Amino acid sequence: MPSSSGQCTCLRPFLLGSLLMLGFLLLLFTYINPNMDSPSLGMYFRPAPSCSHWANQDNSTLESDNETHHTTVLIWKWPFQYKFDSDCGVFGVQKCYLTDDRSIYNKADGVFFHHLDIHLGDLPKIPRPCFQKWVWTNMESPDNVPRKPWLDDLFNLTCNYRLDANIPVPYGYLVPRNSEDPDFQLPTKDQLVCWIVSNWNRNLLRVQYYNRLKDHLQISSYGKAFGKPLSEEDNKKVVSSCKFYLAFENSVHKDYITEKLFRPMSLGSVPVVLGPPRDSYLRHIPGDSFIHVNDFASPKELADRLHHLSKNPEEYMRYFRWTKESKMTISWFGKEHACRTCGYIQKHRKSIEVLDSTASSQPPHGLLTASSRPPHGLLTASSRPPHGLLTASSRPPHGLLTASSRPPHGALKS
Structure with a gap:
């Protein structure tokens, strides 16, 4: 009758072969299933499905x-x-x-x-x-x-x-004010109309309109185009100090309304816009929060309106009624x-x-x-x-x- 030690000796090759086969199968399964999650990144990635x-x-x-x-x-x-x-x-x-x-x-x-x-x-x-x-x-x-x-x-x-x-x-949008937001305070104004621009091209519509508008009112002009570059902080101060800001887009295309509109509104200036039609702006902001150049037959008529608003504070302040319930966020x-x-x-x-x-x-x-x-x-x-x-x-x-x-x-x- 064979001893127990002899039986163990006979089983060893079988057990060793079984372990090797099991290891081979595990490696093969891993190879053909590359979508198995890594332990460190599994919280982020779902297994890639068929x-x-x-x-x-x-x-x-x-x-x-x-x-x-x-x-x-x-x-x-x-x-x-x-x-x-x-x-x-x-x-x-x-x-x-x-x-x-x-x-x-x-x-x-x-x-x-x-x-x-x-x-x-x-x-x-x-x-x-x-x-x-x-x-x-x-x-x-x-x-x-x-x-x-x-x-x-x-x-x-x-x-x-x-x-x-x-x-x-969009480049910006209105969000509701909450109880923690401070009440809107109109910044001190010492300039009528301002424009900050770097990209100057006389063929652009905004440059052509500006050249006609400046014949009828004083425009304070800044930026590289006028040899007056501003720091970020000075930019804010200038825009806040102006009653009106020329939010003139560099090109006119569907829905192309940039921070040139939203930023002056956030800094307490009334934007005078040149860009897509008025209806495009109304999808973003109230109709009584901005002035569109298309609403006037000529730059002179626009200039006359801005002078009128400057002399009538009560009318001017109507352009800020939106601030009672909303605030501006820049994307x-x-x-x-x-x-x-x-x-x-x-x-x-x-x-x-x-x-x-x-x-x-x-x-x-x-x-x-x-x-x-x-x-x-x-x-x-x-x-x-x-x-x-x-x-x-x-x-x-x-x-x-x-x-x-x-x-x-x-x-x-x-």
Whole structure:
């Protein structure tokens, strides 16, 4: 009868072989299932689903997924090299992870591209995962950005100042005042009309109008165009000291209304606007908070109106009635766009659309419908997701974000 030690000796090769086989199977499983979450990043990334699995999810399942995982937005390149953190709570958006780590491309829910930083040779080299959305953003007017035809049929979503963008982010917006906000106090005024400008081109409509207007009233002019550059602090002081500020846009395009309007309002000056039609401004601010040059037959008539208001304080103060219930917030370039993109993706995971022409403000015209299947494996969609304009509840709770929090190179042309 064999001894027990002999039996153990016979079993050893079997046990060793079994352990080796088990290890091999574990390595093989890991290799063929690359979507296994890393322990350190699992809190951010959901396992990449198959296309059929993802497409068949109902809204309740997707909402539950939002509560469990962070939504990841890959910043392909920082806009104008201007970096920002991943805290989107100030915009009412939670569970967002913003990163520039391209190694997580296959797991990112969205990829965020800034038009002026997109280069043909720097686009992703591998197909876009079926669940992923490519987002195009740009805050310049069509006159001030180069058209890149090779971007057509490439993106799923647009994010910019136009209100018909998938993710509209205007340069500024009104939010309700709360009990903690101080009452509005009109700054001391010692100048009638002011204008601060750097980009001077005599062919621009705003320059032509200014040259006619200055014949009928005194305009205090500052900025590089007049050899009077101002610091950020001096800029605020000048605008606050003026009864009226010339909020003249450098070009006239649909919804192109920049900080030239919103900033003077936040500093206690009445904006005199030149840009899109009055109706465009009324989508952002009350009709009695600004003066539009189109309301007057000539620059002289406008000048006469400004002189009249200057001599009648009670009439002038009516332009500040909006301050009783609202305050102005300047949008946070780059960060707000990325955060609101994250929030949109959370709510529209199943909506995939491909846009022909990258967006609302790429020249020479607006949004076009998709005409062909895009490269890189993008998916088409049967319908466009709702646009969803910004609501007060989803905006920053308080505080103004000034130009000092914007890109150092000045993404915005004065």
